[in-house]
Amino acid sequence: MDASINSFMAEVKKRNSHQPEFMQAVQEVAESVIPYIAKHKIYKDQKILERMVEPERLISFRVVWYDDTGKIHVNRGYRVQMNSAIGPYKGGLRFHPTVNASILKFLAFEQVFKNSLTTLPMGGGKGGSDFDPKGKSDNEIMRFCQSFMTELCRHIGPFTDIPAGDIGVGAREIGFMFGTYKKIKNEFTGVLTGKGLSWGGSKIRPESTGYGTVYFAQSMLKTKNDEVKGKTVVVSGSGNVAQFAAEKIIDLGGKVIALSDSGGCIHDSDGIDEKKLDFIMNLKNEERGRISEYTKKYPSGKYYKGKRPWHIKCDIAMPCATENELDERDAKNLLKNGCICVSEGANMPSTPGAMQAFRKAKILYAPGKASNAGGVSASGLEMTQNSLRYSWIREKVDDRLRGIMENIHDSCVKYGMEEDGYCNYVKGANIAGFVKVADAMLAQGVI
Ligand SMILES: NC(=O)C1=CN([C@@H]2O[C@H](COP(=O)(O)OP(=O)(O)OC[C@H]3O[C@@H](n4cnc5c(N)ncnc54)[C@H](OP(=O)(O)O)[C@@H]3O)[C@@H](O)[C@H]2O)C=CC1
Numbered sequence: 001m002d003a004s005i006n007s008f009m010a011e012v013k014k015r016n017s018h019q020p021e022f023m024q025a026v027q028e029v030a031e032s033v034i035p036y037i038a039k040h041k042i043y044k045d046q047k048i049l050e051r052m053v054e055p056e057r058l059i060s061f062r063v064v065w066y067d068d069t070g071k072i073h074v075n076r077g078y079r080v081q082m083n084s085a086i087g088p089y090k091g092g093l094r095f096h097p098t099v100n101a102s103i104l105k106f107l108a109f110e111q112v113f114k115n116s117l118t119t120l121p122m123g124g125g126k127g128g129s130d131f132d133p134k135g136k137s138d139n140e141i142m143r144f145c146q147s148f149m150t151e152l153c154r155h156i157g158p159f160t161d162i163p164a165g166d167i168g169v170g171a172r173e174i175g176f177m178f179g180t181y182k183k184i185k186n187e188f189t190g191v192l193t194g195k196g197l198s199w200g201g202s203k204i205r206p207e208s209t210g211y212g213t214v215y216f217a218q219s220m221l222k223t224k225n226d227e228v229k230g231k232t233v234v235v236s237g238s239g240n241v242a243q244f245a246a247e248k249i250i251d252l253g254g255k256v257i258a259l260s261d262s263g264g265c266i267h268d269s270d271g272i273d274e275k276k277l278d279f280i281m282n283l284k285n286e287e288r289g290r291i292s293e294y295t296k297k298y299p300s301g302k303y304y305k306g307k308r309p310w311h312i313k314c315d316i317a318m319p320c321a322t323e324n325e326l327d328e329r330d331a332k333n334l335l336k337n338g339c340i341c342v343s344e345g346a347n348m349p350s351t352p353g354a355m356q357a358f359r360k361a362k363i364l365y366a367p368g369k370a371s372n373a374g375g376v377s378a379s380g381l382e383m384t385q386n387s388l389r390y391s392w393i394r395e396k397v398d399d400r401l402r403g404i405m406e407n408i409h410d411s412c413v414k415y416g417m418e419e420d421g422y423c424n425y426v427k428g429a430n431i432a433g434f435v436k437v438a439d440a441m442l443a444q445g446v447i
């Protein structure tokens with residue numbers, strides 16, 4: 001590896017060696033961006049990348065709440081305000097027991113590049129808590145969200161930092177947090193995105209990450225004169241992103257044959273059609289049940305306890321659950337089974353070994369920061385509508401989303417096309433995302 005990448009990473013490691021996910025995200029960007037910086041000396045002289053890996057601010061706070069039996073619980077809340085060069089901090093909140101500073105710094109760092117790729121004026125941030133929403137009552141969730149926002153509200157605002165959802169944070173949690181913010185600040189502003197449609201939300205925001213990931217796959221396939229129609233697709237996860245990725249695939253004539261959750265995966269070789277997907281959406285969003293329950297309702301489905309779905313033969317793979325959920329062995333399995341396209345709905349779902357295997361095989365492979373940018377793009381459109389005090393129709397938001405995803409695809413091609421005609425979407429996304437933020441940082445001086 002390039003000596004300048006090694007020496008850069010050695011410096012990053014001195015401060016962050018105990019944060020493996022953050023180091024992994026930085027390493028991937030450094031490998032793409034440092035060779036580019038070598039040809040554009042101003043970025044090197046002004047230490048732009050060195051500045052970008054240090055959060056502008058990292059807030060950590062205590063969150064105390066009562067459960068339904070009256071017992072007191074203490075959790076830790078965070079907001080990582082990574083980079084505000086091109087706009088206010090923007091990025092989701094994650095409630096999951098694995099949340100820590102490393103996970104949130106990696107997510108916030110990715111968000112900076114992703115938000116830049118959207119072409120909308122949004123900086124990058126991420127936050128959340130090690131709170132586990134699983135098995136909690138609605139009242140417990142509400143009390144937790146109220147306590148979390150009681151502190152977070154001091155650090156955010158519609159012109160400062162605008163959080164949204166992520167793992168464990170959906171419409172219900174956004175509602176409880178918005179209510180608390182409004183009460184404390186006595187103002188009705190677009191301080192969160194992913195709001196309900198009757199109180200400032202945007203049409204298509206719930207669908208946008210999943211739909212966008214499929215739109216990105218469509219753009220990649222188009223470069224090979226190919227399409228989603230008729231393709232067999234394996235999707236991991238069964239939450240917000242996975243559900244709407246599956247919905248769009250079905251809509252475009254693809255066949256979704258697998259979904260998963262943290263307990264295991266289901267394989268239905270007959271295909272998960274609209275009706276079966278409705279069952280899954282109700283199971284996950286209303287009943288808050290487990291994906292294993294699918295097989296009781298649909299015996300055509302097989303459940304693989306504790307397994308990820310990457311052993312299942314498919315044309316297209318869409319990892320839509322979590323980071324590092326697809327390793328080198330999984331990637332080799334997918335390749336061996338003829339997979340031609342991987343479009344990531346999750347953030348950093350493929351390990352470095354898996355990414356390398358995809359690139360080596362020269363299949364169509366899109367990193368999450370490009371292919372899942374539809375979610376934050378629709379959030380940006382929600383902010384625009386809030387500023388206008390107006391609400392666009394579904395078709396208009398969907399058209400904009402589609403246009404943004406096509407643009408992101410083209411930016412990746414611009415910076416990622418290699419001499420042999422292979423498009424390295426990872427390199428393309430990293431450089432395209434970097435340039436816009438770097439130029440804004442140069443213009444704003446050494447601060
Ligand atoms: N929501 C959004 O708009 C955006 C989300 N993303 C990314 O997409 C991914 C999914 O987010 P989202 O759908 O919103 O979250 P949800 O909470 O709605 O769903 C998450 C899904 O992933 C599964 N999952 C979570 N952790 C693990 C794990 N350790 N191993 C296996 N499965 C796991 C969950 O299973 P279980 O229910 O068992 O926990 C669930 O099926 C994340 O990487 C997120 O950062 C990216 C861009 C925007």
Ligand SMILES: O=C(O)CCC(=O)C(=O)O
Pocket residue numbers: 090091092093111114162163164165166193347372373375376377379
């Ligand atoms: O909509 C947003 O602001 C953030 C979405 C998000 O968290 C992500 O893109 O990973």
